[in-house]
Amino acid sequence: MKLLRRLKLKSRMILVLGLMALVQTGFIGLFAVHYLHQSLDEQIGQRALDVAKTIAATPQIIAAVQRRDSEYLQPISMRLAEETQARFVVIGDKDGVRLAHPRPEKIGHSMSDDEGDDNSPALVDGKGYLSKALGSMGWSMRGKTPIFSNETGEIVGLVSVGYHLDHVDQIIQRYSITLVAVIIASFLLSALIAVWFAHHFKQAIFGLEPEQIARLFDEQKATLESVREGIIAINAQGRITTFNRPAIETLGLPEDIELTGRHITEVLPESAMMEVLNTGEPQFDEEVWRQDHSIIANRLPLKQGEKITGVVSSFRRKDEVAMVSKKLTRIQQYADSLRSQSHEYSNKLHTIAGLIQIGATDEALALIGQESQSHQELINLLVSAVPDPILAGCLLGKYNRAREMGLQLEIDPESKMSALPEKLPREDLVSIIGNLIDNALEATWEHSGTGGKVTLSMTDLGRDLIFEIEDQGPGVEEQNQDKIFEKGFSSKEKEGHGFGLHLVKSLLGSIGGMVTCESAESGGSRFIVYIPKNQA
Template sequence: MFSLRALKLKTRMMLILGMMALLQTGFIGLFALFYLSHSLDEQISQRALNVAKTIAAMPAVVEAAEQRDSEYLQPLALDLAEVNDARFVVIGDQNGIRLAHPSWKRVGKPMYDDDGDYNEPALLYGKPYIQKATGSLGATVRGKAPIFDSSSESVVGIVSVGFLLKSVDDIINRYITTLYIVIAVSFSLSVLTGMWFANHFKKAIFGLEPEQIGRLFQERNATLESVREGIIAVNNKGRITTFNRAAVETLGLDANTKLTDRPIEDVLPDSRLMDVLKSGKPHFDKEIWLQDRNLIVNRLPLLQDNEIIGVVSSFRRKDELDAVSKQLTQIQQYADTLRSQSHEYSNKLHTIAGLIQIGATDEALALIGQETQSHQALIHLLVEAVPDPILAGCLLGKYNRAKELGLRLEIDPESSMKQMPDHIPREELVSIIGNLIDNALEATLSNQRLEVKLSMTDLGNDLIFEIEDEGQGIHEEDHSRIFRKGVTTKKGEGHGYGLHLVQKLLQNLGGTILLEPGDTMGSRFTVYIPKQPEDTCIQTSPMRSIRGKFREE
């Protein structure tokens, strides 16, 4: 079965506009023709009646009708018909016998022969009237008026004036021809308009068909609902046009709240979407607090013809991202640990195998005992001092990494990190300590020294970590700027981000970091992380005892 959907948009619009033009012009034309026919009919009928009444009132006609003077009335009737463009003027006496007629043969015969009308309204009651009939002279509309005597008391005759109905039909036919022309022109203009509008419309919708737009709309809605990130879009007036269920859930809004077409500032006063709408500058991976929730937000302006038409924002709760980051961090730490251990033990095994091959069995046994004792001591220390497996795995990995580089990571045997609060994200803590140890190892290696010291304590209200290297140290004038993004004392590209990240993570945790010169050389970084989020006081006495330990050694 034929369907309009099988046609392209341009063809459909041409057909629809063309059919509308045909229906409109056809309806208006039929109405105009009906009204014109009715109007012309009334006008001619009224004209016939008025001419009949005028002739009936002429004194000469009245006198001739009283005298039944056909010789006078016959030529007069012909002249009056010609003057008034009437088909005929017929005059009869009080009995309806013709006194004047366009044909002499019908003079003296009853007027009833022509139209079957006894003319009773005019002859009996003296009332003029209009009649349509088909007589000897054709189909006509007739106006009939009584002729009163000179005293206007009695009817002495009748006047009948007729106009052919064919003249009305001729006029209507001429208008019908004009109507056909108008309909054809309207249809052509509608088709051309449809083509122009369809081209313009398809350009605005990127050449897509309506069905394609419908499918894309459904896909867009399904995509929005399948995305776990919250998405909100506003137009150039700051009113919400698009949102998904994840946005409502992430922001903790009522699921029944109507968001569409509401000002974004009424729903989310601190969203900063209006700032992007005004500036046109996108925001990527911004960490904000909104609706008492910590979110990672992206904001992107929507452009059309280099004009900002709206802004779309995607966001997700930071704790969800932290959970993913935590899992990745754990995997990375485990991988680093395994890689370091594998590399280290591979070297040791090769060495032991070489000693055995050359017959140095005593030296091989001594090396095996040394390695076993050192490794077991480290593991025992970490088990006792650091029950948290993520932090312990990080430290073990850094210890093996130091050995790969030919360095020593000396962990204070009196260290203790048993009271780590659950609210401190382990992946952030590992990132802080890992970056500081990596920097210390690089600084010590570049200065051709051997040892990096780590001490930690959970006594008091803070978690305190101290990392001391044997590098060349950091000049005092650089202490205030070393934590800025991109600032570094190292050569080459790709540096200057680790300490900036450490400071940013510490700010999130409410902690601080202190940079001091080392006891003998290099630098010492001291990290303070409050056990309670609201408590920012720094307990320095435990740290002093740790530093004393290093100094005594």
């Protein structure tokens, strides 16, 4: 077994199939030889018995046996043996004493002495029978039958006709050589078929060994269960072949359901996997509603050459994708804020250091005081108007970002945002306001250059939280004021734009809010955000 495992799959298949063919043909050959031998024995024995019965029914033979006339019977028996091609014809009386025999010296002796057979079935029971025994003439197949008197019907003697088995052995030997040749030819043919089949089988499994297939299966199973995305695969008939635990959880199916072998339309009647199976066209980032949540799905056809053999689909809840986007956006905002502050304070420190080196200490102190006063005023405004530290920190970071760009972020001193609901996700709010301010700063800087201004006004009066962000950019054409919130739409030709405002609208939709865009008096754009205080 160890040696067999060391061989390649192709070699193993050739060896096993070849040995199987050898054993099968060998078994069939032995059975054929045995059956032929037995059939020939029976045919020769039946012929011997028929000849014996014919001789026993001859009136001259019956009369000579009754007279015990060996001189008459001896030459007749020799002639009959020659005519019937028998090995011998032996005639005996009712006591089993030979009256005719190919060897004259045996005449007068009992037939049972050296013929190795019991004559009682013929002499006592009066029945003809066959026997295979070693007698005085060697191994022979014999047919023995009693001789009945024509007058009384009594048994008066018996006739034994024998045929040598040398002829049978010659026939068996001749057929055995033929069978051996057939066995060898069958083995060679089976070996060729085994080579072809093994080669075809290896191609079907991409040249992999059984151990490699088992390892890949274990790896695939572990991989499917380790990924967080749901995965379902179907075959060419639309029946499920592969699925993982996240697929059941994402689709909200029962935990104990068995999906393997079921048609995809039985589990997911509205699935588009059958469409991909029929058309062969992949589908990416398709949004599908399942019960009370949205799913982002990708579907790819599986192909062997040009033939489609199945479809695999991976999917994930949209809120998880949105959560990842929000986290990335928030991290980017934090990084921008830190970079802005670092860059701004680095410039201010270099300026102060230069003033001190040239002896302009009064100017250095005035700059320090001015910087402290402007920051302190902003901090005081944020502390009084925006008690929430997360939103206040976001606005402070955007203020520093604007100053780094040579712009001014002006917060309306009449702003008030102290009634933020506890259920309102702070990361959503930061992503919404941060994206809108970033867009406003970029639009203002590209259109007006340094010295431009972005204004922010906030109010929590009434049932909604309202944020107004106005820039000094080129503005948005009226026919595009609704399209700018669509995914991928952007007025800029550079790649990578067209996703920030789409994310803003998506986040507002998840918390029941809305955003509008209109033209500002300054020529730029004004974005107004409405967020209901009553969060479900």
